[in-house]
Amino acid sequence: MNKLLVCLLSFLLTGCVAAIVPLPVLDAERFSIRQLLPVDKIGLMAISADGRMLAWSDSDLELFDIESSQRHSLLNARAETLRWSFDGALLAATTYMDGESHLYVYDRSGVAVFDTHFAGRVGRLQWSHTGQLTAGVLSARKFSFGTHIKGQLLSWDGRWRMTKIPLFETTIKPTTAAQLADRLYETFDFDLSPLEDEVLYTRLYAPPAFAATRYLVLHNLQTGEEKQIASLPMLVGKGRLAADGESAYVTDGKGQITLQDLWSTRILQQWTGTRFDYDPRSEWLIADGGLYQGQQLQVQLPPKSFFRLSSGGHFLLVSWNRQLYLLSDYSAGERTKIGGVRMKKLQKLRRLRSRGLIEQAEYLQARERLLQ
Amino acid sequence: MKLIPFFLFLLLVSPAQASERDGDCLVCHQQSAAERQLQTSAHSGDLGCADCHGSDHDAIDRGDSYVGVDVCGRCHQQQLEEHRKSRHGMGLHAGWGCTRNVPGRDKQECRFCHREGDTQPISTVQCARFIKQSSEMGQIGCNRCHMIENSCAGCHTNHRTDARIVKDPRVCAKCHMGPDHPQWEAWQTSQHGTLYNALGAPDAPDCQLCHMPQGSHDVSGGLTAPPSGKPYAQQKATDQRQIMLDRCQECHVRGFAARELQNADAVRLQTLELVDQARAIIRDLDDRGLLDPQPTKRLEHPQRGKELVLDGAMLYEDISHIESLFFRLNKYAAAKTFKGAYHQNPDYTHWYGNAEVKLLLNDIRGEASRLRERGGQGRVGVNGEMDEKALEVLQRRHQRGELGDSEYAEKKRLILEQILQ
Structure with a gap:
């Protein structure tokens, strides 16, 4: 703790906040830390890419404009997932009841621009950089001999079309289904590649006479080819694809977060922690309250704080000591964009690699030349 | 008192020895053709019904006392041994017999009959074409010839077993004729056959003279290649060739015979090259997914599933048109070419064989072009998605061993260069 500086920070008070409670962080003068408002209970939260619109859900779903202090009640139901689009223009949320999920998309003024419903439960929502929304949905059907589960992605094109992408179907033995009970849907997690051609997801495998296992699998959406990356515990552990789409942050939920090369399984970097988030450039990573640039610790949040990065990675929403803070100006740059033709060629190379038509070494050589 | 009619009956039949042993059988079968034939056979007086068929009439009725080669082998041991080591001894395994002990065998062959890691064959019947047939067709169209593995009667007939029958070359014609292996026709219309027709045995060569000298039952002696035409291992081929030349030498100068057979060898290998060309064209189409229908979208091959089969286990049904052309080329025309050559028949070698092989190869090339055009792959590997297809094709060729590592x-x-441009 000798490196931990307790600072009083410049902050702006919102209309509803009266008390000043400092957020104790390391090297605080390098960042802007803004105290937003008091919170009684930690619920589901998401901050827009520009750091202005805050959405949260506890018993209902609300939208809060930090600058104008305007509040909009969006839904009289508890949202299970919340996600702002990368440009901060749209907010997606899902609710679940009686085996069916509802998906809602709102604009910044709180107007619903799209809604639909479908069977199954959504474990995660993700926006692509091109404005496509993807939901990971697990549906389950119970039989006497086991529970049949189906994991699929539902993609909304930003206008009116929904597309289903089935990822797996399996029957799990009754004992495993009973142990997981209502948390069964948590076994399915996914992350779409920044190149939008691959998805890293978790699938449960628990047939009779086999030990239940949860695999982390890389799936190419164009070819359907899959590659097993790791085995994870039942309910903890996840994988998130890094900005290059070639490596992934993987945690087994036991205190280690690693950045792994997906094709050589080489460990590139390593952090301590179980919960993590990172910016779209993979420059910043926050793990159990430590905000790292690369492997260098830049900000250490106080114990028992909860955090969430904005979709663009420029803002860090922190909840601590019943107060909500917004941390910014920590130099999160813009994501490197790959142009249309090069992107298509890169996707093609990845497709060829997924099918085993070219070796990893050949792929890397070609990729390097393409991105020069 | 009940025995009196029976004894009276026995007194009426002759010869005495057979009557004594076959009394029970003859009560009902006295007038049968089988009995009449047996009485005029070489076995007359020596063998009774029960000697071969056993005495359990219920078992006979059920068909459980079939007189197979083992029954004859009790007395004709040498002939059975010769038979078993010959191709006739593998008649029921035609297509693919287990090649485990064959010198120089290709280990890849194991998977034709075995799943990886499993010593049990996929099917006890090893001919896919047989498996596809109705039981009636299998019985008449397949087993009447292939039963020879376990049936001396296939040549000797059931009861007469007269040497005159099996010394007549027409006994071979029952099976060794037709589009897939016209040995009978090729021989009969060759100079050897003409001599035989004019002079008869033993002044002219017939099937038995060259393939069963001195009554040997090893009908494969002197052959240097199996029915597929692919050569035996060098040593075996050399040894077998000497055996055949010894036979030829009875009528011909050895050098002349050797040259004739060498020419036939060359024709066989040239023909196989053409077969391989045709096979490669079809494999390439399969690699590109252009067969119509693809093996993955048709009834499964009974032994190999959704795999493209162009070898000895190839079917002539539930295949694409271009495969039909290949079947005719390989199974009919190529076989006619080299079997014609070994039987010194110019027309079978050339017009029924060689010309047909080349015409069918033309047809296959034309059909392949049509399929490529239809599949949008008229100019393969040039650009667009074609380079991905070209990579697929290369990979399959590499996996088959057609491309070395460095060439692959x-x-x-080069294809990656095209993609990056």
Whole structure:
């Protein structure tokens, strides 16, 4: 703790906040830390890419404009997932009841621009950089001999079309289904590649006479080819694809977060922690309250704080000591964009690699030349 | 008192020995053709019904006391041994017999009959074409010839077993004729056959003279290649050739005979090259997914599933048109070419054989072009998605061992260059 500086920070008070409670962080003068408002209970939260619109859900779903202090009640139901689009223009949320999920998309003024419903439960929502929304949905059907589960992605094109992408179907033995009970849907997690051609997801495998296992699998959406990356515990552990789409942050939920090369399984970097988030450039990573640039610790949040990065990675929403803070100006740059033709060629190379038509070494050589 | 009619009956039949042993059988079968034939056979007086068929009438009725080669082998041991080591001894395994002990065998062959890691064959019947037939067709169209593995009667007939029958070359014609292996026709219309027709045995060569000298039952003696035409291992081929030349030498100068057979060898290998060309064209189409229908979208091959089969286990049904052409080329025309050549028949070698092989190869090339055009792959590997298809094709060729590692890597590099441009 000798490196931990307790600072009083410049902050702006919102209309509803009266008390000043400092957020104790390391090297605080390098960042802007803004105290937003008091919170009684930690619920589901998401901050827009520009750091202005805050959405949260506890018993209902609300939208809060930090600058104008305007509040909009969006839904009289508890949202299970919340996600702002990368440009901060749209907010997606899902609710679940009686085996069916509802998906809602709102604009910044709180107007619903799209809604639909479908069977199954959504474990995660993700926006692509091109404005496509993807939901990971697990549906389950119970039989006497086991529970049949189906994991699929539902993609909304930003206008009116929904597309289903089935990822797996399996029957799990009754004992495993009973142990997981209502948390069964948590076994399915996914992350779409920044190149939008691959998805890293978790699938449960628990047939009779086999030990239940949860695999982390890389799936190419164009070819359907899959590659097993790791085995994870039942309910903890996840994988998130890094900005290059070639490596992934993987945690087994036991205190280690690693950045792994997906094709050589080489460990590139390593952090301590179980919960993590990172910016779209993979420059910043926050793990159990430590905000790292690369492997260098830049900000250490106080114990028992909860955090969430904005979709663009420029803002860090922190909840601590019943107060909500917004941390910014920590130099999160813009994501490197790959142009249309090069992107298509890169996707093609990845497709060829997924099918085993070219070796990893050949792929890397070609990729390097393409991105020069 | 009940025995009196029976004894009276026995007194009426002759010869005495057979009557004594076959009394029970003859009560009902006295007038049968089988009995009449047996009485005029070489076995007359020596063998009774029960000697071969056993005495359990219920078992006979059920068909459980079939007189197979083992029954005859009790007395004709040498002939049975010769039979078993010959191709006739593998008659029921035609297509693919287990090649485990064959010198120089290709280990890849194991998977034709075995799943990886499993010593049990996929099917006890090893001919896919047989498996596809109705039981009636299998019985008449397949087993009447292939039963020879376990049936001396296939040549000797059931009860007469007269040497005159099996010394007549027409006994071979029952099976060794037709579009797939016209040995009978090729021989009969060759100079050897003409001599035989004019002079008869033993002044002219017939099937038995060259393939069963001195009554040997090893009908494969002197052959240097199996029915597929692919040569035996060098030593075996050399040894077998000497055996055949010894036979030829009875009528011909050895050098002349050797040259004739060498020419036939050359024709066989040239023909196989053409077969391989045709096979490669079809494999390439399969690699590109252009067969119509693809093996994955048709009834499964009974032994190999959704795999493209162009070898000895190839079917002539539930295949694409271009495969039909290949079947005719390989199974009919190529076989006619080299079997014609070994039987010194010019027309079978050339017009029924060689010309047909080349015409069918033309047809296959034309059909392949049509399929490529239809599949949008008229100019393969040029650009667009074609380079991905080209990589697929290269990979399959590499996996089949047609491309070495360095050649494969170089060809891939060129395609990647195209993608990056």
